[in-house]
Structure formats: structure tokens, C-alpha cells
Amino acid sequence: MANEKKAVSAITSMDEDFAQWYTDVCTKAELIDYTSVKGMFIYRPYGYAIWENIQAELDRRFKATGHENVYLPVLIPESLLQKEKDHVEGFAPECAWVTMGGSEKLEDRLCIRPTSETLFCEHYKNIIHSHRDLPKLYNQWCSVLRWEKTSRPFLRHREFLWQEGHTMHATADEAREETQRMLNIYADFMENVLAMPVVKGQKTDKEKFNGAEETYTVECMMHDRKALQAGTSHYFGDGFAKAFDITFTGKDNVLHHPHQTSWGVSTRMIGGIIMTHGDDRGLVLPPRVAPIQAMVIPVAQHKEGVLEAAQALLERLRALGVRARLDDSDNSMGWKAAEYEMKGVPLRIEIGPKDMEKGQCCICRRDSGEKSFVPLAELESTVPALLDQVHEGLFARAKKNLEDHTRVCHTVDEVKQFMVSEGGFAKTMWCGELDCELKMKELAGVSSRCIPFAQEQVSDTCVCCGKPAKKMILWGVAY
Amino acid sequence: MANEKKAVSAITSMDEDFAQWYTDVCTKAELIDYTSVKGMFIYRPYGYAIWENIQAELDRRFKATGHENVYLPVLIPESLLQKEKDHVEGFAPECAWVTMGGSEKLEDRLCIRPTSETLFCEHYKNIIHSHRDLPKLYNQWCSVLRWEKTSRPFLRHREFLWQEGHTMHATADEAREETQRMLNIYADFMENVLAMPVVKGQKTDKEKFNGAEETYTVECMMHDRKALQAGTSHYFGDGFAKAFDITFTGKDNVLHHPHQTSWGVSTRMIGGIIMTHGDDRGLVLPPRVAPIQAMVIPVAQHKEGVLEAAQALLERLRALGVRARLDDSDNSMGWKAAEYEMKGVPLRIEIGPKDMEKGQCCICRRDSGEKSFVPLAELESTVPALLDQVHEGLFARAKKNLEDHTRVCHTVDEVKQFMVSEGGFAKTMWCGELDCELKMKELAGVSSRCIPFAQEQVSDTCVCCGKPAKKMILWGVAY
Numbered sequence: 001m002a003n004e005k006k007a008v009s010a011i012t013s014m015d016e017d018f019a020q021w022y023t024d025v026c027t028k029a030e031l032i033d034y035t036s037v038k039g040m041f042i043y044r045p046y047g048y049a050i051w052e053n054i055q056a057e058l059d060r061r062f063k064a065t066g067h068e069n070v071y072l073p074v075l076i077p078e079s080l081l082q083k084e085k086d087h088v089e090g091f092a093p094e095c096a097w098v099t100m101g102g103s104e105k106l107e108d109r110l111c112i113r114p115t116s117e118t119l120f121c122e123h124y125k126n127i128i129h130s131h132r133d134l135p136k137l138y139n140q141w142c143s144v145l146r147w148e149k150t151s152r153p154f155l156r157h158r159e160f161l162w163q164e165g166h167t168m169h170a171t172a173d174e175a176r177e178e179t180q181r182m183l184n185i186y187a188d189f190m191e192n193v194l195a196m197p198v199v200k201g202q203k204t205d206k207e208k209f210n211g212a213e214e215t216y217t218v219e220c221m222m223h224d225r226k227a228l229q230a231g232t233s234h235y236f237g238d239g240f241a242k243a244f245d246i247t248f249t250g251k252d253n254v255l256h257h258p259h260q261t262s263w264g265v266s267t268r269m270i271g272g273i274i275m276t277h278g279d280d281r282g283l284v285l286p287p288r289v290a291p292i293q294a295m296v297i298p299v300a301q302h303k304e305g306v307l308e309a310a311q312a313l314l315e316r317l318r319a320l321g322v323r324a325r326l327d328d329s330d331n332s333m334g335w336k337a338a339e340y341e342m343k344g345v346p347l348r349i350e351i352g353p354k355d356m357e358k359g360q361c362c363i364c365r366r367d368s369g370e371k372s373f374v375p376l377a378e379l380e381s382t383v384p385a386l387l388d389q390v391h392e393g394l395f396a397r398a399k400k401n402l403e404d405h406t407r408v409c410h411t412v413d414e415v416k417q418f419m420v421s422e423g424g425f426a427k428t429m430w431c432g433e434l435d436c437e438l439k440m441k442e443l444a445g446v447s448s449r450c451i452p453f454a455q456e457q458v459s460d461t462c463v464c465c466g467k468p469a470k471k472m473i474l475w476g477v478a479y
Numbered sequence: 480m481a482n483e484k485k486a487v488s489a490i491t492s493m494d495e496d497f498a499q500w501y502t503d504v505c506t507k508a509e510l511i512d513y514t515s516v517k518g519m520f521i522y523r524p525y526g527y528a529i530w531e532n533i534q535a536e537l538d539r540r541f542k543a544t545g546h547e548n549v550y551l552p553v554l555i556p557e558s559l560l561q562k563e564k565d566h567v568e569g570f571a572p573e574c575a576w577v578t579m580g581g582s583e584k585l586e587d588r589l590c591i592r593p594t595s596e597t598l599f600c601e602h603y604k605n606i607i608h609s610h611r612d613l614p615k616l617y618n619q620w621c622s623v624l625r626w627e628k629t630s631r632p633f634l635r636h637r638e639f640l641w642q643e644g645h646t647m648h649a650t651a652d653e654a655r656e657e658t659q660r661m662l663n664i665y666a667d668f669m670e671n672v673l674a675m676p677v678v679k680g681q682k683t684d685k686e687k688f689n690g691a692e693e694t695y696t697v698e699c700m701m702h703d704r705k706a707l708q709a710g711t712s713h714y715f716g717d718g719f720a721k722a723f724d725i726t727f728t729g730k731d732n733v734l735h736h737p738h739q740t741s742w743g744v745s746t747r748m749i750g751g752i753i754m755t756h757g758d759d760r761g762l763v764l765p766p767r768v769a770p771i772q773a774m775v776i777p778v779a780q781h782k783e784g785v786l787e788a789a790q791a792l793l794e795r796l797r798a799l800g801v802r803a804r805l806d807d808s809d810n811s812m813g814w815k816a817a818e819y820e821m822k823g824v825p826l827r828i829e830i831g832p833k834d835m836e837k838g839q840c841c842i843c844r845r846d847s848g849e850k851s852f853v854p855l856a857e858l859e860s861t862v863p864a865l866l867d868q869v870h871e872g873l874f875a876r877a878k879k880n881l882e883d884h885t886r887v888c889h890t891v892d893e894v895k896q897f898m899v900s901e902g903g904f905a906k907t908m909w910c911g912e913l914d915c916e917l918k919m920k921e922l923a924g925v926s927s928r929c930i931p932f933a934q935e936q937v938s939d940t941c942v943c944c945g946k947p948a949k950k951m952i953l954w955g956v957a958y
Contacts, residue, residue, distance in 0.1 A: 033602055033605060033606070035551075035552055035598070035601065035602070036556060036559060036601060037554060037556060037589065040552035040554060041552070042549065042550070042551050042552070042598075042602055043549060043550040044549060045547035045548065045549055045617070048547075048548050048549050048550055049547070049548070051550075068524035068527075068528070069524065069531065070521065070522060070527050071521070071522040071527055071530075071622075071640060072514075072521050072522075073519035073520070073521070073638055074553070074591070074622060074624065075516060075519060075575070075624075075638070077516060080515060093581055093582065095581065096554070096577045096579070096580050096581075096589075097577060097578065097579040097580075098575045098576060099576065099579065100576040100578065100588075101575050101576075101626040101637075102572055102573050102574065102575075102626040103572065104626075109579075112553070112577070112591070119514070122514065122515060123512055123521055126512060127512070138524070142622075143550075143553060143621075145553065145554075147581040147583075158580075159552055159553055159554070
């Protein structure tokens with residue numbers, strides 16, 4: 001128990017200092033390490049394993065919808081980046097520039113990709129000629145680099161891991177359909193795999209991606225009621241295609257420009273998992289991406305037959321497809337309990353001499369702390385069901401947080417008060433003008449999160465200027 | 480047939496111009512595309528899918544031997560790279576340097592990783608303190624960049640994809656064992672998955688990795704009898720650990736430096752596959768990494784029931800776990816045959832009205848061109864067996880090439896004549912001196928490939944200086 005207390009006391013409590021709690025979890029659960037370069041982090045094995053599980057789940061969904069993976073260079077010539085005006089304006093200020101190759105000074109300096117639209121367009125120009133070449137449905141798993149001034153594990157790195165989908169279509173309708181399809185895949189993945197409820201909607205013109213015609217987003221609410229933009233999907237129209245002179249001969253035998261999309265999610269989702277589900281004892285991982293779903297711990301392991309029983313239990317779990325491990329180290333039971341709570345392992349399964357006598361094991365859920373004694377004969381039916389219950393429990397708790405802290409507001413003051421006193425998503429009507437969006441930032445400290453697909457008429461006038469409202473919009477404070 | 484001829488005539492023949500044949504295969508089989516940055520290539524979906532299959536096979540083997548994946552930054556500060564003298568001397572001349580971050584000029588310039596020993600050491604210093612922290616068995620999948628003057632698809636890119644294993648051990652023995660374990664995993668993988676026979680051996684001091692004490696290699700012989708270094712495994716001793724001040728408290732309660740290894744293979748193996756197995760009709764893929772193992776082609780597909788029969792065949796193959804596709808496009812049979820030969824698909828399976836009557840399909844092997852009629856009832860037993868036979872056939876042919884063109888030589892002149900007239904691996908005795916190694920390059924145009932583990936006493940004296948020989952060595956001309 002001494003060990004357990006020691007381990008637990010090492011994390012700052014969420015209510016005391018949420019930011020410090022977050023950093024403590026990232027480092028003590030061994031998800032991440034710092035490096036000597038500011039803003040560049042190391043994804044440690046436990047953190048990277050979460051990303052591998054995320055990748056496997058998403059990659060399967062991408063391939064099932066006809067997408068293919070490719071890999072394009074890490075470096076983009078400045079001249080190529082400059083071909084699309086809005087795009088370069090958005091990204092050039094935060095690029096890292098390669099100016100020397102070996103001992104040779106480069107004529108055209110190269111930036112490390114902040115995103116790869118321009119490279120994909122250069123390639124698409126080479127390979128798209130006829131309507132038979134469309135659609136092109138490509139995805140890339142890679143890292144990107146943005147020279148941010150501030151950084152935070154998972155949420156804002158100078159270099160982070162992500163996937164970027166880039167597709168080309170014969171018609172605007174097809175491209176728009178793709179933009180929605182991928183947003184829906186993200187939403188489904190976040191809710192049904194990460195147990196993170198989302199609000200789907202469209203970004204305002206101010207908040208959309210540089211160079212996009214339309215940007216769609218899935219927004220999540222963290223435990224501290226701040227917003228996390230967890231994934232985006234963009235419709236580009238034929239703007240890039242025109243800038244890069246990409247054309248194809250249609251069925252009508254006439255040259256057309258194809259229509260483009262891009263969409264991405266990143267390791268920022270791991271930050272979202274931590275801040276959605278974590279608690280004062282550490283990380284709480286949604287079972288479907290947890291690197292270890294069940295940790296088997298022998299009790300009084302020096303006693304005859306205990307280790308063998310624990311090992312048999314482990315084998316049965318693995319045969320079920322459960323990602324299970326056994327800790328038979330000489331650390332105390334208290335230390336083990338605290339350690340795997342810190343690491344967010346969904347189920348802790350203990351078995352000792354008394355359990356063996358009764359033909360049972362003791363299963364403790366990380367999300368609720370609930371313990372139950374499960375007959376060994378029922379292991380195969382109980383464990384998968386418990387993992388699903390942990391998922392459902394996490395999702396329900398996060399959904400309640402989102403619903404409890406989304407508030408209809410009618411005035412700027414009301415929004416401001418809501419943010420100061422409680423925090424969350426302020427739901428208001430909006431006239432659609434940039435001026436009002438800027439004023440909301442200035443007067444209430446909020447940015448627009450999205451224009452939700454699920455619209456309601458919460459009043460008739462804009463929360464800010466009082467003119468007739470066009471849309472319902474969500475405001476919040478974002479990571 | 481017109482189409483088929485056209486497609487086939489588009490490749491240069493191997494005997495006419497092997498280098499051009501190679502480039503033709505890389506581009507026409509749609510493995511790779513060029514970009515506007517010299518030496519930087521695009522891995523197209525078909526090429527990248529081979530890499531994904533390679534990754535899956537290797538990653539499984541790495542994890543089964545206790546390794547964990549991590550991800551470290553793409554950028555290394557110049558000051559960090561300089562900590563190990565031999566290492567920086569080897570790599571600094573071919574680094575790409577980031578000198579600007581956004582609009583800010585960097586004080587310590589950063590290179591894009593050419594390899595990550597230094598970053599791993601910085602991290603290991605943070606996380607290794609006690610013998611309980613050892614071993615650390617880490618692997619990273621990433622891209623690296625080396626500012627090469629010349630380039631060639633898959634064989635020499637400025638940026639290429641690879642994996643780099645980096646491990647730390649309590650003792651030299653354990654580290655040496657790891658170095659051999661990983662070399663053996665590479666050798667087994669290349670022979671049993673890529674169907675590429677290897678020679679295992681040690682690199683000479685001249686050819687070893689910058690900063691390593693010992694470098695081990697798997698060397699392959701290409702169809703044109705040149706050598707390809709397909710993978711390497713390095714033992715570092717405690718040199719880096721001392722340079723980076725990494726220590727741990729041993730069981731003896733005394734501070735020690737850990738012992739280190741690193742090992743890597745890259746997309747260069749795809750170049751090896753092409754040059755080992757390919758022929759004048761294009762790519763020939765070893766079945767165990769082929770993105771498409773069997774292509775189902777309906778014959779006279781407009782006739783009743785043909786498409787349904789082809790679809791049923793496809794489903795049965797997929798249920799077997801075979802990576803199968805169906806081409807029901809309106810391209811001609813000739814075009815389809817030539818296209819999937821070009822793409823190296825191991826089995827082409829045709830089914831038409833006559834086959835349906837007889838309850839059979841026609842299976843054509845890519846490696847031998849052999850056709851056989853297979854009763855549909857025997858599909859499940861025949862196809863996996865045929866895929867294994869293609870693997871074995873490719874391996875046997877490559878093994879014969881290696882054996883037929885490995886020649887014992889006793890004089891420098893003999894080596895030179897062998898290289899000019901025939902090419903291959905010259906097997907000689909060697910005194911072990913650098914001088915003789917340099918002379919072999921100067922006089923016979925060969926570099927040392929390795930000191931094979933399987934030593935023979937082919938004479939008593941060094942091929943070059945005539946002094947007493949220490950070892951048998953292989954010489955060749957390398958990619």
C-alpha cells in the first residue's frame with residue numbers, strides 16, 4: 001500500500017491543475033519523452049502502441065472504402081508550395097527550411113512538408129489524363145512539421161504523426177460525397193473505437209483550411225470542457241487543379257479539371273483520449289485501442305500452482321484475441337494495482353489460492369473501479385463483454401459531459417459568463433459575418449468550433465449583432 | 480494480341496540494357512514516380528503495397544522477439560550528431576540541413592536524420608538507470624535522408640523508407656547475441672519471404688558502419704551478377720554509451736556502460752526483388768509479399784454465368800486468405816495477360832464458358848509461364864500449393880544464379896578477368912590488410928562484400944599480396 005500511495009501521489013489532481021495533470025499523465029504513463037529540440041517529442045513504446053492500434057483500425061476502414069496508401073517525399077520545393085496562393089500564405093510562416101544539402105547551398109530552398117496537397121498535385125498532374133484515371137483515392141501515413149511557437153505533448157508538436165488523404169474526382173458532387181464519407185468514418189471511429197462523442201459540422205470561412213472551399217470537422221469536448229478539433233475533411237473544388245494545371249479528358253471528350261478533397265487525423269487524438277477519459281489515478285484507455293486490454297496479476301504467486309493458473313488464464317485470454325499480459329514481477333500487489341491504473345489498462349484480473357479453490361478470478365474495471373468475481377468457466381463470455389461495457393461506460397460519461405456543458409446562449413455577455421463560470425460549448429445563432437466572429441473572440445474569448453450539421457433554431461437573431469440569424473453555431477475555447 | 484505486343488515491347492530487354500530494363504520495370508509496373516526534387520521519389524500504391532507486406536512480415540518477427548516500436552524526431556541538432564566522432568565523419572557530408580524555422584534563423588542547425596543512433600542515445604540516457612531497465616529493444620519505422628549525388632529508384636534515394644532497430648544491453652555478450660539474432664531474422668526473411676538467397680558474413684573494417692565495432696551483412700546477387708547489400712546489423716560495444724554518458728547501476732551496485740546494437744533494412748529490398756526475379760516481360764513478385772497473389776480473369780465475360788463464376792472463384796480465394804482481385808474491365812484478354820505479367824502477379828486464373836462446362840479453371844504461373852487446368856473442386860488445395868511452388872521456383876533459380884557465378888580465384892588478374900567476362904562473387908583468401916582491399920578496388924574494380932560465416936580454405940595466401948591469408952572473403956561489384 002505504501003508503494004501504491006507513492007505512485008498515486010505523484011500525479012497532480014485534475015481539479016488542482018488540469019494542465020499539470022495532463023503533463024504528468026503523459027510522462028508517468030510513459031507515453032512520451034522530451035528531447036533537446038523544443039517542440040519535438042519522442043513517442044515511447046506505450047504511446048506509439050496506441051497509435052499503431054489507431055492506425056490499424058483506420059487503415060482497415062480506408063482500404064474498405066477503396067483507398068490506397070502511398071508515400072511522397074518529406075521535402076517540398078518553395079516554388080511548388082507557392083503555386084496555390086491561400087495555401088502558401090497559411091503554411092509558409094510555420095515551415096522549417098532546408099537550405100543546405102551536404103555542403104551545397106540550395107538554389108530553391110525546400111521545406112519539410114507541413115501537409116502534402118502541393119506534392120500530391122504535382123504527382124496527380126503526371127498520372128491523371130483521362131476520366132478512366134479517376135477517382136484517385138490516396139492516403140499517406142507520415143509525419144508533418146509545423147514550426148509552432150508553443151508546444152504540448154500530443155496536442156501541439158513541431159513534428160507529429162498523422163494520415164493525410166488526398167483524392168481527385170471527376171465531378172464536384174463525387175468529391176463532396178467523399179468529403180462527407182471520410183468525415184463520417186472519423187466520427188464513427190472516434191465514437192465507436194475511442195469512445196469520444198463528437199459534434200459534426202462545418203467550419204466557418206475564418207477557420208477553414210488554407211486553400212479549401214469547405215472544411216468539415218469533428219469537435220470533441222475534453223474533461224476540462226475545452227474543445228478539441230479531432231479531425232477535419234476538406235473540399236477543395238478545382239482550385240488546386242487549376243493552379244497545378246491538372247486536367248483530364250472527360251467522357252464528353254472535353255478537357256476538365258478534377259475536383260479534390262483532403263482529410264486528416266493525427267496523434268492529437270491520443271491527447272483527446274487522455275483528456276476525455278483520464279482521472280486522478282492516471283490514464284484511462286478505451287479498450288479498443290488499449291495496447292494492453294487485460295493485465296493478469298497472480299496473488300501470492302509463490303504458492304503452489306498460482307503462477308500456472310495465471311499463465312493458463314493468460315493463454316485463454318490471448319486465444320480469445322484479447323491483448324493480455326501477465327505481471328509476475330516481484331513488485332507488490334499495491335504497486336502493480338497503481339501502475340496499471342496509471343497506465344489505464346481497462347481490466348485487471350487477479351487470481352490467487354482462494355480464487356483457485358473457488359474456480360474464479362477477480363476482475364477490476366479501470367473505468368469504474370468495480371470488482372467482480374468471475375467463474376473461470378465463464379471467462380470467454382465475460383471478458384469481451386466487460387471490455388464492451390468499459391467502452392460503453394466511457395462513452396456515456398463523455399457524452400454526459402458534452403451534453404451537460406453545451407448551453408444555449410442569447411447574448412455575448414451570457415456566452416462570456418458561461419465560459420468564465422463553467423466552460424463548455426455555447427450554442428447560439430449567428431448572422432454569418434466575420435465581424436461578429438471576431439467580436440466573439442474579443443469580447444467573450446471564444447472561437448467558433450463549427451456550424452453543426454444538426455441545426456436548431458434557438459432564436460431568430462445573431463448573438464452578437466442582433467441582425468437576422470442564418471445558422472446555429474457552437475463557440476468554445478479550443479486546444 | 481496487338482495490345483499485348485505493344486505493352487511488352489515497351490520494356491527494354493535485360494540483355495540489351497539492364498539499367499534501362501530496371502528503370503522501365505519500376506515505372507511501367509507503376510511502382511514509383513519521379514518528382515521535381517532530384518533523388519526524391521514517390522512510392523506509388525503498387526510499390527508501397529509491397530513495402531506494407533514487407534513491414535507486416537518483419538514487424539511480426541520483431542515483436543515476437545520482444546522488440547517494441549517507437550518514433551523519434553526527424554531532426555537532429557548538429558551538436559548532438561557530433562558527439563560520436565566516427566559517426567559524424569561518416570554522415571555529416573551527406574546531411575540535409577534545416578537552418579530556418581519559420582522566419583527565425585536557428586542557432587544550432589538541424590539535420591534531417593540520416594540514421595538515429597544519436598537520438599536514441601539521448602533518449603536512452605534519460606530512461607536507462609538500473610540493470611532493471613535493460614535490455615531496451617526498440618525499433619523505428621521511418622524515412623531517412625542522405626544527400627546522395629546520384630540516385631536510382633529503390634536502390635539509392637535521397638529519402639528512403641526503412642526500419643532501424645536500436646538496442647541496449649547489460650553485457651557485450653548479450654549485445655553480440657542480439658546482433659546475430661537480427662541478422663538471422665533478416666536472412667530468414669529474405670530467403671523464405673522474398674525468395675532471395677543470401678550470403679551471411681562480416682564486413683571488413685573499411686566497409687563497416689560509421690561508429691560500429693562490427694558490422695554484419697546479408698549480401699545478395701542480382702540477375703546481372705552485381706551484389707546488393709540487403710541488410711546490416713551492427714555491434715557498437717559501449718562506444719556511443721561512453722560518448723553520450725549512458726550508465727546503469729548493475730546487480731553489483733557499480734556503474735556500467737550498456738552495450739549497443741543497431742540493424743536496418745530498407746525499401747532497397749524492393750530493388751533487390753526486381754533485379755533478382757524480374758524478366759523481359761516485367762516484374763516477377765515473390766508470392767509472400769505480392770500485393771496481388773492471384774488475378775482472376777473472366778474469358779468471354781459477356782456470356783451467361785461467366786462473371787458470376789469468376790466472382791465465386793474470387794470469393795473462394797479470398798476466403799482462403801489469398802490476396803486476389805478480379806479484372807472484369809473491357810480491356811482485351813491479351814492486354815490483361817501482358818499487364819499482369821508486367822506487374823508480376825504470381826498467378827493468373829482464367830475461367831470461361833468451356834472451363835465452366837468442365838468444372839475447371841486455367842491457372843498460369845508468372846515465374847515459369849506454365850499453364851494447368853485445375854478442377855474447381857480442388858481450388859482450395861491447389862492455389863496455396865502453387866503459390867508455394869512459385870516461391871520455391873524463384874528461390875531455386877536465384878540460388879542457382881548465385882552458385883553458378885561465385886568463383887574461387889587465386890590472383891588479382893583472375894578476379895579482374897572473372898569480373899569482365901562474367902561477373903559475380905569472386906571467392907579468395909585475404910591477409911586482412913586494408914592495403915590489399917584498396918588494391919583490389921584499384922586493380923580489379925571490386926569491393927569486399929563480406930567475410931562469409933561459412934569459411935573455406937581455398938588457398939593459403941592472400942589473393943593480392945601473397946602473404947599468409949587469414950580469411951576467405953567475397954569480392955564483387957555492388958549497387
